Amino acid sequence: MYLRRNTPPSFWQDTPWGRRLVIVISVIFSCILLMVRIPGLELVGVTPNWLLIWLVTWSVKRNLWQSVIAAVSLGLLWDSLTGVFPSHLLGLLAVALLTTNVYRDEYVKEDAISIMLIVFGMVIINETVIALQYSLQTSIPQLDIWLNYQKNSLASAVVSSLWAPLVYFPLSPLLHPPSGGKHRLP
Numbered sequence: 554m555y556l557r558r559n560t561p562p563s564f565w566q567d568t569p570w571g572r573r574l575v576i577v578i579s580v581i582f583s584c585i586l587l588m589v590r591i592p593g594l595e596l597v598g599v600t601p602n603w604l605l606i607w608l609v610t611w612s613v614k615r616n617l618w619q620s621v622i623a624a625v626s627l628g629l630l631w632d633s634l635t636g637v638f639p640s641h642l643l644g645l646l647a648v649a650l651l652t653t654n655v656y657r658d659e660y661v662k663e664d665a666i667s668i669m670l671i672v673f674g675m676v677i678i679n680e681t682v683i684a685l686q687y688s689l690q691t692s693i694p695q696l697d698i699w700l701n702y703q704k705n706s707l708a709s710a711v712v713s714s715l716w717a718p719l720v721y722f723p724l725s726p727l728l729h730p731p732s733g734g735k736h737r738l739p
Contacts, residue, residue: 575727580627583607584634594716599708601716602676604631608645609672610721612652613663614729624649639686644679651675663725665718673714680706 583603594600604627612620628642635641655671684702688695 572728575724579607579724579728580604580630584630587631588634594712596708596712597704599705599712601713602679602709603716603720604641605645605648605676605679606672606713606717606720607724608648609652609668609675609717610724611728612649613655613668613671614725615653617650617653620649620653621646638690639683641679641683643686644682647678647682648675651678665722668717668721669714672717673710676710676713677706680709 583606586603587600590600608620608624608627611623615623624645625642628640628645631641631645652671652675680702684698684706687693687698691698
């Protein structure tokens with residue numbers, strides 16, 4: 554029987570290369586899930602927002618700059634997969650800023666309901682930013698944009714928040730190195 558200090562190091566958690574590998578593999582897997590329509594995951598034709606769930610998982614225990622860098626990287630990656638208009642970068646940037654601030658003030662604890670509520674709210678904010686981009690930069694009638702926004706944002710928020718704990722709890726210990734009693738990383 555090993556004591557904690559005598560246990561062999563875990564490759565995934567205790568080495569920087571292991572954590573980097575987990576980050577890259579999980580982002581690639583999230584991108585693949587974004588492009589694939591799996592039966593049973595859709596609600597009125599809308600699938601979970603996997604990259605946003607990943608960003609919330611990343612941002613809850615990171616500082617502001619790490620969250621912003623992750624949001625910009627994921628936004629550029631998502632725009633390269635789908636096209637540059639509307640830009641997902643702005644919405645993901647808002648999500649990273651707000652998620653980091655929610656956990657900084659310790660308003661919410663680390664449980665399934667809190668994660669689901671955070672993802673639900675952040676999906677609504679992300680979809681609002683996209684709808685604002687459409688309304689400012691296209692000639693589509695405003696009524697059509699905002700009616701479509703209501704359906705898309707609510708369906709995406711419900712589906713994403715239901716899948717968030719199943720993504721958050723396995724990835725959270727792998728993405729965040731163990732800290733000595735602190736909830737936030739420097």
